[in-house]
Amino acid sequence: MSVLITGSVALDSVKTPLEEHHDLLGGSASYASVAASFFTPVNMVAIVGTDFPKKYFELYRKHGINLDGLQVAAGQTFRWSGEYEWDLNKRQTLSVCLNVFETFQPGLPEAYKATPYVLLANISPKLQMHVLAQVSGPKFVVADTMDLWIERERDALVELLRHIDCLILNESEAREFTQQTNLIKAGRQILKQGPKFVVVKKGEHGSLLFANDMFFSAPAYPLEGIHDPTGAGDCFAGGFAGYLAWKDRVDHNTLRNAVIHGSVIASYCVEDFSLTRLESLTQPEIKERYDLFQVMSRFEMS
Numbered sequence: 001m002s003v004l005i006t007g008s009v010a011l012d013s014v015k016t017p018l019e020e021h022h023d024l025l026g027g028s029a030s031y032a033s034v035a036a037s038f039f040t041p042v043n044m045v046a047i048v049g050t051d052f053p054k055k056y057f058e059l060y061r062k063h064g065i066n067l068d069g070l071q072v073a074a075g076q077t078f079r080w081s082g083e084y085e086w087d088l089n090k091r092q093t094l095s096v097c098l099n100v101f102e103t104f105q106p107g108l109p110e111a112y113k114a115t116p117y118v119l120l121a122n123i124s125p126k127l128q129m130h131v132l133a134q135v136s137g138p139k140f141v142v143a144d145t146m147d148l149w150i151e152r153e154r155d156a157l158v159e160l161l162r163h164i165d166c167l168i169l170n171e172s173e174a175r176e177f178t179q180q181t182n183l184i185k186a187g188r189q190i191l192k193q194g195p196k197f198v199v200v201k202k203g204e205h206g207s208l209l210f211a212n213d214m215f216f217s218a219p220a221y222p223l224e225g226i227h228d229p230t231g232a233g234d235c236f237a238g239g240f241a242g243y244l245a246w247k248d249r250v251d252h253n254t255l256r257n258a259v260i261h262g263s264v265i266a267s268y269c270v271e272d273f274s275l276t277r278l279e280s281l282t283q284p285e286i287k288e289r290y291d292l293f294q295v296m297s298r299f300e301m302s
């Protein structure tokens with residue numbers, strides 16, 4: 001089963017305490033689409049400017065990503081820049097320039113409209129809703145968001161929650177959105193606003209999956225070689241949605257496995273800048289880390 005992914009395609013400038021890089025391929029749709037492509041065919045919906053380097057179209061194509069919904073418009077590609085502290089969990093956004101995204105109102109290619117699985121990767125909730133409204137009877141809809149939209153477009157985000165099956169957000173966003181300090185209360189509160197499932201990402205501490213009758217706490221992979229955390233959340237969402245689409249099932253055990261597969265792809269993403277590590281990622285490497293997640297989480301009565 002294929003997955004439709006919409007979100008940003010960006011040229012990122014990223015500074016860590018040890019390295020600085022400019023005009024890297026980034027954006028929520030880039031990370032999420034490449035992550036999902038390890039499991040299932042992807043239909044991408046996004047926009048770039050005429051300055052977008054040709055080599056990046058090639059990268060998407062190499063991952064079999066359908067680009068019929070990737071519009072090229074006169075103007076500049078979305079740009080984002082961020083800087084990390086020595087504690088790589090702490091990031092400052094230095095600038096965001098929406099550029100061609102400012103007026104982006106895509107009409108979906110006809111062949112995309114019946115895509116059964118949908119991932120609304122991080123972008124304005126109004127745009128997420130605009131895309132979702134054109135998909136006919138999707139089986140499962142996942143949405144990701146960020147603090148910017150919680151602060152600036154809260155009403156649109158609340159409305160979106162009524163139309164999706166699963167919301168993914170990180171712990172500080174869950175607290176900010178619900179005004180709850182406790183994450184369990186925050187997760188339960190979001191469930192009451194529409195989605196049947198909520199995933200709260202806790203960075204290097206793993207993630208929590210909530211449903212009304214289920215709770216799952218996934219560990220994080222104990223990584224030592226983190227170079228650039230950018231895109232980890234988007235890769236998690238892409239791996240999660242891509243895995244569900246591949247299995248074409250959304251029962252509790254498949255959802256737990258989707259959380260682990262999302263975590264596996266995210267753990268590889270942060271080993272290098274941009275999508276560099278994902279470009280060389282192989283299925284045996286995904287399996288190897290998945291197996292380690294199983295070993296790390298298993299215990300028996302002593």
Ligand code: AMP
Nearest residue numbers: 008010026027080122230231232233234
């Ligand atoms: P993450 O590290 O998972 O939070 O995602 C980082 C990616 O999100 C970068 O590649 C950025 O280009 C992209 N990004 C940053 N701000 C926004 C925004 N407001 N809307 C959409 N994408 C964004």
